[in-house]
Amino acid sequence: MLQDIIAGKTALFADGVQTVLRAQENRSRRVVLLKGNLVQNSRSESRGINARVNLQGTYGFASIAEYTSEAADKVIRSATENARFLARHSGRHLDMPSSPETGFVPLNRTIEDTDQKTLIEICQQVDAYVAEKYPDLVSRTVVYTEDSQDRIVYTSDALNGHLVTPRCYIYVMMTAESKSGTPVELFRAFGGFGSFRDQFSHIEDLYPGIDELYRRVKDKAEGIYAEAGYKTVVLGGMMGGMLAHEAVGHTVEADLVYGGSVAGPNLNKTVASELVTMIDYASSVDGVPAPLPVFMDDEGIRGEDALLIENGVLRGYMNDRESAARYNMAPKGNARGWAFSDEPLIRMRNTCILPGTHSVDDLISSVDDGYYLIESGNGQADLTGEFMFGVTCGYEIKHGRLGRALLDTTVSGIAFDMLKTVDMVSDTVQWSSSGFCGKKQRMAVGMGGPHMRCKIMIGGR
Amino acid sequence: MSDLRNKADLMDSILKARHAEKYTYTLSEGEKQELNLENGGFKLMRTVFNNSGSVHIFAGDRMGTASGNDVSEEGLEKLADDAMAAAASSPEDPGHDIAPDQGRDVFRQGVWEPDLDRFLERIQEFLDTASRDYPTVKIMTAIGSFDRWHWISRNTNGTEFEGLGGQYDFSVEICASEDDVTTGLDYTGISVKDLDTPFMELGSMKDHMEAIGNSVHARAMEGKFEGTVILKPELAAEMISVMLVNYAGSGVILDGTSLWLNRIGEQVVSEKLTVALNPYDERIISGERGTDDGFRSENVTVLEKGILKTHLLNLYAANKTGRPVTKNTGFDLVVEPGCMSLDEIIASVDRGLLIGGFSGGQPGVNGEFSGVAKNSFLIEHGKITCAVTETMISGNLGEAFGHIRGISSELCCNGSAVVPYIAMDGIVISGK
Numbered sequence: 001m002l003q004d005i006i007a008g009k010t011a012l013f014a015d016g017v018q019t020v021l022r023a024q025e026n027r028s029r030r031v032v033l034l035k036g037n038l039v040q041n042s043r044s045e046s047r048g049i050n051a052r053v054n055l056q057g058t059y060g061f062a063s064i065a066e067y068t069s070e071a072a073d074k075v076i077r078s079a080t081e082n083a084r085f086l087a088r089h090s091g092r093h094l095d096m097p098s099s100p101e102t103g104f105v106p107l108n109r110t111i112e113d114t115d116q117k118t119l120i121e122i123c124q125q126v127d128a129y130v131a132e133k134y135p136d137l138v139s140r141t142v143v144y145t146e147d148s149q150d151r152i153v154y155t156s157d158a159l160n161g162h163l164v165t166p167r168c169y170i171y172v173m174m175t176a177e178s179k180s181g182t183p184v185e186l187f188r189a190f191g192g193f194g195s196f197r198d199q200f201s202h203i204e205d206l207y208p209g210i211d212e213l214y215r216r217v218k219d220k221a222e223g224i225y226a227e228a229g230y231k232t233v234v235l236g237g238m239m240g241g242m243l244a245h246e247a248v249g250h251t252v253e254a255d256l257v258y259g260g261s262v263a264g265p266n267l268n269k270t271v272a273s274e275l276v277t278m279i280d281y282a283s284s285v286d287g288v289p290a291p292l293p294v295f296m297d298d299e300g301i302r303g304e305d306a307l308l309i310e311n312g313v314l315r316g317y318m319n320d321r322e323s324a325a326r327y328n329m330a331p332k333g334n335a336r337g338w339a340f341s342d343e344p345l346i347r348m349r350n351t352c353i354l355p356g357t358h359s360v361d362d363l364i365s366s367v368d369d370g371y372y373l374i375e376s377g378n379g380q381a382d383l384t385g386e387f388m389f390g391v392t393c394g395y396e397i398k399h400g401r402l403g404r405a406l407l408d409t410t411v412s413g414i415a416f417d418m419l420k421t422v423d424m425v426s427d428t429v430q431w432s433s434s435g436f437c438g439k440k441q442r443m444a445v446g447m448g449g450p451h452m453r454c455k456i457m458i459g460g461r
Numbered sequence: 462m463s464d465l466r467n468k469a470d471l472m473d474s475i476l477k478a479r480h481a482e483k484y485t486y487t488l489s490e491g492e493k494q495e496l497n498l499e500n501g502g503f504k505l506m507r508t509v510f511n512n513s514g515s516v517h518i519f520a521g522d523r524m525g526t527a528s529g530n531d532v533s534e535e536g537l538e539k540l541a542d543d544a545m546a547a548a549a550s551s552p553e554d555p556g557h558d559i560a561p562d563q564g565r566d567v568f569r570q571g572v573w574e575p576d577l578d579r580f581l582e583r584i585q586e587f588l589d590t591a592s593r594d595y596p597t598v599k600i601m602t603a604i605g606s607f608d609r610w611h612w613i614s615r616n617t618n619g620t621e622f623e624g625l626g627g628q629y630d631f632s633v634e635i636c637a638s639e640d641d642v643t644t645g646l647d648y649t650g651i652s653v654k655d656l657d658t659p660f661m662e663l664g665s666m667k668d669h670m671e672a673i674g675n676s677v678h679a680r681a682m683e684g685k686f687e688g689t690v691i692l693k694p695e696l697a698a699e700m701i702s703v704m705l706v707n708y709a710g711s712g713v714i715l716d717g718t719s720l721w722l723n724r725i726g727e728q729v730v731s732e733k734l735t736v737a738l739n740p741y742d743e744r745i746i747s748g749e750r751g752t753d754d755g756f757r758s759e760n761v762t763v764l765e766k767g768i769l770k771t772h773l774l775n776l777y778a779a780n781k782t783g784r785p786v787t788k789n790t791g792f793d794l795v796v797e798p799g800c801m802s803l804d805e806i807i808a809s810v811d812r813g814l815l816i817g818g819f820s821g822g823q824p825g826v827n828g829e830f831s832g833v834a835k836n837s838f839l840i841e842h843g844k845i846t847c848a849v850t851e852t853m854i855s856g857n858l859g860e861a862f863g864h865i866r867g868i869s870s871e872l873c874c875n876g877s878a879v880v881p882y883i884a885m886d887g888i889v890i891s892g893k
Contacts, residue, residue, distance in 0.1 A: 034712065034715060034716055035715070035716050037554065037556070037715070037781065038524075038551055038552055038554060039715075039777065040526075041524065041525050041526055041547050041548075041550070041551050042525075042526040042527065042528065042547065043526070043527045043528075043543045043544075043547055044527065044528040044529055045529040045530075045531070045539075046529060046530045047529075047530060047531060048511075048530065057504075058503070058504065058505075059504060059505035059506070060505070060506050060507075061505055061506070061507040061508070062507070062508040062509075062510075063507075063508070063509050063510065063511075064510045065510060065511045065512045065513075065530040065531070066512075066531075066533075078508050079508075082506035082507070082508060083506070085506060086496070086503050086504075086505070086506040089503050089581065090502055090503040090504065091502060091503075092502065092503075092504070115546070115550070116525070116546055116547045116550040117546075117549075117550035119550075120550050120551065120552070124552075138716070138717070138718055139716035139717065139718050141716075175716070175718055175826070178827075182720065182827040183718040183720075183825070183826050183827055184825065184827065185825050185826060228685050228831075228853065228855065228889060228891040229685065229891060229893075230893045255499070258499075258500065259499075259500065259599070259601040259602075259636070260599065260601070260636055260638060260643045261643075262643075265641075341509045341511060343505060343507060376822075377822055377823055378822060378823050380820040382645035382646055382820075382835070383636055383643060383644075383645055383646050384643065384644070384645045384850075386645055386833065386850065386851065388820045388821060388822075388832055388833045389822070390821065390822020390823060390832075391822065392822070407829060408822055408824075408825055408829050408831070409822070409831050409855075410821050410822045410831040410832045410833070410853065410855075412820075412832070412833045412851070412853060413851075414851065440604075457851065457853060457891075457893065459821075459831030459832060459853040459854070459855045459889075459891065460831065460855060460889075460891075
């Protein structure tokens with residue numbers, strides 16, 4: 001854990017600018033067993049300090065891979081010089097946004113370390129379970145991965161604070177052989193916010209999920225190609241989360257709105273079925289801690305929920321301080337940087353489409369001819385709202401019942417068109433938090449969603 | 462420079478004091494100067510001073526790795542302790558090893574002292590040219606950076622490699638708008654070691670600017686057909702890289718799931734395709750000089766006229782499978798040009814797409830892919846007819862590169878890869 005050695009450095013902040021000083025440590029632990037072979041066994045710590053200075057809308061940023069008093073002095077000086085140098089070329093003369101709040105956000109928890117031996121042994125235990133119970137798999141991989149952020153932030157005019165975000169996961173990947181002899185794969189992530197002991201004290205708890213993963217990869221080995229075209233589908237909760245993040249979330253990040261995203265001209269207009277309400281949660285969801293809680297961002301803004309779509313109407317964007325002023329909205333704590341050397345960008349936190357009233361069975365039984373899409377591997381979106389996400393696990397639906405499994409495929413659409421086709425929403429939400437979002441830098445994000453019946457383009461043969 | 466060498470000597474002392482008999486490490490220091498532009502204007506200047514250290518320690522047949530960015534004496538001691546603890550925790554596996562003695566060498570690449578004023582002028586010139594020649598195109602973001610690096614890598618077999626260098630990178634994220642209609646995003650970039658040439662003239666900058674400008678009034682495609690797709694060079698590089706990793710990489714050879722497992726010397730893709738990883742090609746700006754395992758990097762031809770010449774095995778996978786190690790862990794991709802011009806290839810296509818980007822699910826080890834064709838144009842009866850949107854493509858990487866219609870004589874050299882246009886038949890193309 002970082003010790004606070006920068007509290008007194010605010011005295012070095014220049015007049016007439018807005019300054020943020022951030023010390024940060026990112027820690028990672030990684031163990032990879034490929035068919036029982038330990039192919040990765042690593043521990044890493046990356047620590048440093050940065051300063052960002054805002055001079056009328058022109059920013060200077062500097063970072064050093066040291067956590068010392070001298071390094072703090074140097075980054076403050078260098079960031080201030082960078083802002084002044086660039087201001088001579090930028091032509092920007094924006095009013096600097098006023099501060100909504102000052103004060104100190106206290107440390108939210110501690111980060112516990114676990115020795116590498118324990119991490120290897122737990123991976124071996126999971127690997128042995130898979131190897132012994134499912135010897136017909138062509139290949140298997142077990143990965144333990146942990147990445148934690150520890151941040152101390154001091155600002156010239158907003159909140160200060162010390163916050164940590166630990167998270168850890170065990171990935172299980174299985175490869176089975178299809179009838180034609182080609183391999184098919186499927187993986188599942190277990191874990192979430194917290195340290196090893198929080199998530200994996202009872203490793204046997206993972207076994208039912210591993211058993212389900214096996215059933216699905218065996219189904220997939222017998223799978224068929226989806227029929228390409230515009231289809232009625234039931235998106236599973238994990239796909240609903242991907243939809244919230246990729247299809248909608250990116251288009252309502254205010255920097256992309258400024259760049260011309262489809263959300264710009266659609267504020268306060270209907271962009272989805274009235275069944276769709278979407279929120280980017282900060283630190284809690286209905287009184288329970290959010291999957292990856294954000295109490296304060298890297299501009300010193302307190303984390304608050306950002307309402308994005310309310311009953312189908314686009315109500316807001318995700319902002320940093322500058323964009324919030326531009327769009328006359330309140331910043332909610334979305335400006336985040338991943339590493340000590342990263343400047344804060346507008347990022348999602350825990351983005352979720354809210355549940356409806358139907359059961360999952362209701363949704364599936366309502367489809368005469370379509371697909372049930374359960375798991376996604378990756379996704380991307382565009383300014384126009386055109387999105388895609390890979391589908392790694394799915395089944396056909398025939399006459400209201402699940403049929404054959406699908407081989408890997410992809411779905412796509414235009415977000416605000418596709419969301420208008422949502423006509424049934426399930427009463428439960430599934431969350432995931434193991435992924436990274438890429439936008440110049442990586443960022444840990446949570447995403448969640450209910451099952452939804454809708455129409456979507458699906459790729460296939 | 463001397464400071465890093467002193468730190469390396471200190472690292473050796475620390476490891477020897479802990480009785481580490483077999484190890485390899487890399488220490489590095491770097492500096493980045495970065496200019497960020499938003500909507501065509503300068504917004505942020507970023508300076509990053511970074512260090513890093515990575516240590517692999519072998520205790521008998523056990524191996525552990527630690528890395529971090531604290532290269533103070535205390536930081537190096539922690540690195541050594543963490544790596545030793547990781548090694549002690551590891552199961553025994555004789556597959557772990559380091560390269561035999563490769564001698565000592567110093568690699569100097571690119572430029573050491575940047576000309577930041579000239580760099581800024583080149584960026585402004587690019588913006589001015591874009592504004593003048595492509596008035597509908599919007600530079601949403603642009604990033605110009607100069608990176609300087611210095612690293613030292615040693616192992617207990619006697620190898621010492623030292624690298625010093627620097628390069629300029631410039632990348633843009635663009636869209637176009639006209640009549641209140643905005644296109645999707647497109648991306649491109651270049652890496653250079655000097656500032657002699659306007660950025661607009663390099664890589665495929667002009668092609669991207671023209672293509673996005675012509676994409677404003679894209680049409681949603683209807684129906685489904687099997688046709689030809691012509692991959693633009695940057696996408697071709699991406700697809701080839703995925704194919705090589707999925708069919709010939711260490712992971713799939715080690716676990717036996719590779720579809721090219723026992724096919725060295727066999728025709729695995731079209732005879733038109735020759736692919737090499739050539740870090741010493743003069744068109745590659747900062748090619749790999751030492752591999753992750755500590756070998757001196759070599760140019761490696763992976764596919765020669767469609768015949769698989771080698772897998773891409775790191776030392777561990779080579780030791781575990783009894784196959785030869787590949788002395789190349791970079792991806793400095795060089796694809797041989799063909800004999801047709803792009804115009805001739807387009808003229809030969811009855812129905813298909815010219816594709817600038819692909820947004821799809823990550824292909825699995827079986828090579829199946831499907832996704833959205835981005836920044837793409839419909840080809841009908843040998844002519845480009847319109848830009849398309851909401852159009853998907855699907856196929857199989859191995860099969861697709863087995864059915865190459867033509868490879869262009871034109872090459873895109875962006876500093877990190879040298880790749881032509883590649884046309885492939887038998888791809889499923891579908892719209893609404």
